[in-house]
Amino acid sequence: MSERSRPRREEDLTARARIRHAALELFAERGVAGTPMRAVAARVGVTVGLIVHHFGTKEALREAVEVDIVDRFADAILTAPADGSGAEVAAARDRAVAAMLAQSPAVVDYLRRAVLDPHGERGDLVSKLSALTADQVGDLRRRGLASARSTIGEQVLTIMIRQLGQVFLQPLADRIVDEFGAGPDATSPRIVVRLEGRREVSSADD
Amino acid sequence: MSERSRPRREEDLTARARIRHAALELFAERGVAGTPMRAVAARVGVTVGLIVHHFGTKEALREAVEVDIVDRFADAILTAPADGSGAEVAAARDRAVAAMLAQSPAVVDYLRRAVLDPHGERGDLVSKLSALTADQVGDLRRRGLASARSTIGEQVLTIMIRQLGQVFLQPLADRIVDEFGAGPDATSPRIVVRLEGRREVSSADD
DNA sequence: CAACTTACTGTACGCATGTACAGTCGTTCT
DNA sequence: AGAACGACTGTACATGCGTACAGTAAGTTG
Structure with missing residues (x-):
């Protein structure tokens, strides 16, 4: 996946790529349903017709955006050194993915939405990332x-919940901190997500 | 808040309340943007005109739904015994809120969406719940x-993140567990959310 | 009884949306 | 040169949306 190298400057990208990037940003910001194709077109500076030309339908554009996100995960993992102990390799990959996520908030925002929108049966983002x-x-x-x-x-499960959990909850924490007159010393604490009691039969409540 | 008692049977509720309930469910399921007022009307069995009559605009309907959610939190807290040590009172309230959330998944689903949809400046759900x-x-x-x-x-921050974090992340965990051929013994582990390193100046990364 | 209010229906309108499509321009291939 | 092709524009259209509004039926108040 991701055979193409990633140009540094947005203007150097093909229109197709720029459309996909703008779509990712807008979808992340306002949601897919809340983002008209005209808004994507305007952001890129092209006409709606071109989007249709390249992607066919809005649904296909969404699909392309999701494939792109999975590619970014795969790319990030490839950049991590693959030698050393198992723990070392895993930690390096963890760091690479975390760095990628920190660098592109739009991916995080889109992911957060996609996770809680069941949307389609198979083939959606959670399935792809799980795979x-x-x-x-x-x-x-x-x-x-x-x-x-x-x-x-x-x-x-452990890997994904740990990585995504922290990233998903952080904005909520930031919001709340912000709510209480965020002074200069008001920094959101780090959120740690852990799994516990595996395979416990969790009845209604306890 | 919540001066009215809550009737047990949906059919006994006023149309206004039934509309609000249906809106909560549909908003939670498909998002506000993804839920036409016509869908709400159809679910309740009334016309769109009646919704406009009672709430004026879709935005006002959304607002009513959110006020209702805050009321449910307040109600839940009121049902908890208010005597004993501080830890006991806090735990009792925690349990009451958790029970309420467990009983009405729509509230959880709506909350999850509302938290990550910045939407309006002040006066939105996170602000109300923080208050x-x-x-x-x-x-x-x-x-x-x-x-x-x-x-x-x-x-x-501690209270909200702990309570909401677990509830928000659970569906992601369930999805992933489901992804790997959920056998009869495949139960999602419990997710624990913790805050750590308070007031650490977290630079870019570490 | 008449005036008024309230809950509710049905229609209609203007606007935004996704998509289809005909056409233009520039490049490549023969 | 000319045919073919891909990138791209602009228009046009059916649909779905939120909202406005006129109207009806029933109950309340004077």
Whole structure:
């Protein structure tokens, strides 16, 4: 995936790529339903017709945006050094993904929306990212770098919840901190998400 | 708030209340932008005109839904016993709110969307809930049941993040578990959200 | 009884939206 | 040169949207 190199300057990109980028930003900001194709076109400085020409439908544009996001995850993982112990490799990948997310807030914002919008059955973003993460875990296992004590599903769950959980909740924390007259010393604390009590049969409540 | 008692049977409610309830459910399910007023009307079995008659605009309907949600929080807190130590009172309120949330998934779903949709400046849901929580904390303090070691803002943040964080992230966890052929023994683990490193100056990354 | 209010319906209107499509311009290929 | 093609524009259209509004039926008040 992602055979093309990523040009640094937005103006150097093809119109197709610029449209996809603008769509990602606007979808992240206002949601897919809340973003008219005309808004995307205006942002890029092209006509709606061109978007249709390149992507066909709005749904296809959304799909392209999601594929692009998965590519960014895959790219980030590729940049991380793949040598050392299992823990080292995993940590390096963790850091690479975190850096990518920190650098492109639009991805985080889009993800947050996509996660809670069930939308389509299969083939949506959560499925794609789960598959990508499962590939990573499988890779580490094959090289004897990841324990096989728990199932792949459990490991994928742990990785994704830890990484995405923090990123999803941070804006809520920032909002609340902001709510109480954010002085110069008011910095949001770091949010830590943990999984516990695995395989507990959690009845209604306890 | 919430001077009216809550009838048990939906059909006994006034049309105004039934419209508000249906709007909450649909807004939670598909988002406000993704829910036409016609859909709300159809769900209740009335005409769009009646919704306009009662609420004026869609925005006002949304506002009514949000006020209703805040009322539910306030109601839940009122049902909790207010005696015992500070920790006991706080725990009882925690449980009451958690029970309310568990009983009405639509509230959770709506909240999740509202939190990440910045929408309006002030007066939106996060602000309202922050204010409500701050009232609670202030109340406990006045009765000498809450420590004044940290600021109110910090305490509100801790309470809200802990309660909402778990609830927000659970569906993501469920989705992922579901992704990996959910066997009968596949139960989502419990998600724990924690705050750490308060007031650390978090630069770009570390 | 008449005037008024309130809950409600049905229609209609203007606007925004996604998509289809005909056409223009520039490049490439033969 | 000319045909073919891809990028791109502008218009046009059906649909769906929020809202305005006239009207009806029922209950209340004078």
